[in-house]
Amino acid sequence: MNNPLTAWKDFFSETGDITRFAGRFFREGFLPPYEFNELLRQSFEIGYRSLPLCGVTGFIMGLVITIQSHPSMETFGTESWLPSVVSVSLVREIVPVITALICAGKIGSGIGAELGSMNVTEQIDAMEVSGTNPFKYLIVTRILSATLMVPLLVILSDTISLYGAFIGVNMKQVVSFHLYTNQIFEKLSFSDVLPSITKSFFFGFAISIIGCYKGYNTKNGTEGVGRSANMAVVISTFAVFIIDLIAAQIADILHFT
Amino acid sequence: MNQPTLYNKEEIVVIRNLKKSFGTNHVLDDFNLTVHKGENVVVLGRSGSGKSVLIKCLVRLLEADDGEMKVFGMSIPDLSHKALDDIRARIGFLFQSSALYDSMTVLENLEFPLRRHKLRITRQEVDKLVKLALENVGLSGTESMMPSELSGGMKKRIGIARMLILNPEVMLYDEPTTGLDPITGREINHLMLEVQEKYNTSSIIISHDMNCVRRTANRVVVLLNGKCYAEGTYEDLKTSNDKNIKQFFD
Numbered sequence: 001m002n003n004p005l006t007a008w009k010d011f012f013s014e015t016g017d018i019t020r021f022a023g024r025f026f027r028e029g030f031l032p033p034y035e036f037n038e039l040l041r042q043s044f045e046i047g048y049r050s051l052p053l054c055g056v057t058g059f060i061m062g063l064v065i066t067i068q069s070h071p072s073m074e075t076f077g078t079e080s081w082l083p084s085v086v087s088v089s090l091v092r093e094i095v096p097v098i099t100a101l102i103c104a105g106k107i108g109s110g111i112g113a114e115l116g117s118m119n120v121t122e123q124i125d126a127m128e129v130s131g132t133n134p135f136k137y138l139i140v141t142r143i144l145s146a147t148l149m150v151p152l153l154v155i156l157s158d159t160i161s162l163y164g165a166f167i168g169v170n171m172k173q174v175v176s177f178h179l180y181t182n183q184i185f186e187k188l189s190f191s192d193v194l195p196s197i198t199k200s201f202f203f204g205f206a207i208s209i210i211g212c213y214k215g216y217n218t219k220n221g222t223e224g225v226g227r228s229a230n231m232a233v234v235i236s237t238f239a240v241f242i243i244d245l246i247a248a249q250i251a252d253i254l255h256f257t
Numbered sequence: 258m259n260q261p262t263l264y265n266k267e268e269i270v271v272i273r274n275l276k277k278s279f280g281t282n283h284v285l286d287d288f289n290l291t292v293h294k295g296e297n298v299v300v301l302g303r304s305g306s307g308k309s310v311l312i313k314c315l316v317r318l319l320e321a322d323d324g325e326m327k328v329f330g331m332s333i334p335d336l337s338h339k340a341l342d343d344i345r346a347r348i349g350f351l352f353q354s355s356a357l358y359d360s361m362t363v364l365e366n367l368e369f370p371l372r373r374h375k376l377r378i379t380r381q382e383v384d385k386l387v388k389l390a391l392e393n394v395g396l397s398g399t400e401s402m403m404p405s406e407l408s409g410g411m412k413k414r415i416g417i418a419r420m421l422i423l424n425p426e427v428m429l430y431d432e433p434t435t436g437l438d439p440i441t442g443r444e445i446n447h448l449m450l451e452v453q454e455k456y457n458t459s460s461i462i463i464s465h466d467m468n469c470v471r472r473t474a475n476r477v478v479v480l481l482n483g484k485c486y487a488e489g490t491y492e493d494l495k496t497s498n499d500k501n502i503k504q505f506f507d
């Protein structure tokens with residue numbers, strides 16, 4: 001690992017393997033039989049169980065960003081712009097990325113550890129001899145539900161963070177909720193929301209596919225399970241930023257500004 | 258326990274010149290084995306000699322490199338996915354680590370193969386079969402427990418219940434009594450013999466436990482360096498002078 005050349009080689013071969021894994025998802029994922037029950041169960045596990053965490057963080061982000069931005073806006077005498085400026089940065093960037101990072105930590109490590117321990121304790125083999133395609137039953141359902149649930153979590157966090165921002169605004173000045181929402185929706189447009197939701201799908205997909213890849217390919221017993229969970233978080237966190245960077249460029253090119 | 262008549266019976270599992278290696282590690286190298294109807298064959302071998310690999314190749318959890326494997330007269334490496342699933346439903350597999358699904362209760366664990374292999378089964382039938390399977394292994398009333406609440410021996414027995422629930426014709430037991438106290442071990446030996454007698458199943462039993470071997474084996478095969486090194490009844494091998502065989506009996 002200490003040789004930089006080997007490190008780069010490892011990086012590219014890993015990226016290649018994950019891409020191949022994703023290819024298998026697209027080849028096998030949409031063919032019958034479908035595992036609807038498991039998909040629902042996973043959506044509940046992934047979506048519902050991350051809800052409190054994402055909600056609370058969204059609220060805090062809204063509140064804190066507002067409080068932090070207030071002084072500088074006051075310096076320029078533009079406090080009345082506070083709601084619109086804050087809401088745009090929350091919805092476009094802060095909330096989707098923070099939510100994705102939380103999901104990378106929670107969902108990514110959860111999937112990595114769960115599949116990893118299923119792998120080393122032969123549960124995946126047991127599934128296969130029970131007439132079940134483990135790739136469909138375990139992987140496809142997790143990827144689909146994360147890809148669908150992360151955007152929902154983002155939408156929810158968006159809403160809660162705007163409420164947090166409302167409270168933040170009211171700490172320094174008095175603004176009615178009606179006026180506040182009016183100000184927000186005057187500035188916040190479809191072209192702010194669409195790219196943010198779109199990239200959330202990619203966040204969810206990347207987080208789950210990396211977690212699944214790491215878990216499904218766990219080696220070296222219990223020690224390997226910890227490593228898989230750990231690497232799933234590290235790589236998916238990195239992937240979130242890369243996707244965010246690419247998404248910002250694409251939004252710019254398509255004039256979603 | 259030598260029953261020469263067995264050799265005239267139908268051959269259920271036939272393995273010829275099976276080869277499997279991982280990189281340069283040649284685990285199985287021209288391995289041969291035949292199991293007849295109603296026969297218990299024990300595979301003896303040191304840790305890491307490839308016993309688990311052998312039975313995993315047999316259900317294609319691992320792809321063999323070369324050789325011939327037939328179960329019920331059908332060539333395993335050539336089967337389509339569908340046909341392979343049908344064969345797998347007729348083969349019971351007890352994993353070395355029991356491999357119970359952690360996230361499911363005992364009931365759901367037992368239901369899983371049933372629902373997967375028999376698509377049109379009713380709730381009543383499932384409950385009846387689960388109840389019967391748990392009775393068979395002496396663990397009635399554990400339906401709602403999670404695997405984490407079970408002891409190692411109980412897990413093994415639930416694992417056996419899960420493999421028995423589909424009434425397989427061939428059983429593959431990977432170290433069924435390892436790590437259990439002698440009493441539970443005896444119970445499991447008894448259970449394996451009972452299953453053999455009741456359903457006339459053929460089994461491959463992997464074990465280091467000489468009590469288990471003595472009690473359950475109709476025939477013993479010693480796996481050494483990837484080959485079938487010796488073969489015979491428990492008594493034959495016990496009285497052998499070969500040092501490679503003797504070491505198992507000391």
Ligand SMILES: Nc1ncnc2c1ncn2[C@@H]1O[C@H](COP(=O)(O)OP(=O)(O)OP(=O)(O)O)[C@@H](O)[C@H]1O
Nearest residue numbers: 279282284302303304305306307308309310311353
């Ligand atoms: N998936 C795998 N990848 C690489 N090597 C493997 C794999 N599975 C098994 N091996 C190697 O094959 C050899 C035989 O393993 P196997 O699990 O069959 O041993 P065993 O006879 O069952 O031993 P034990 O009694 O300890 O269970 C070992 O050297 C192991 O390292």
Ligand SMILES: [Mg+2]
Nearest residue numbers: 308309353431
């Ligand atoms: Mg083994």
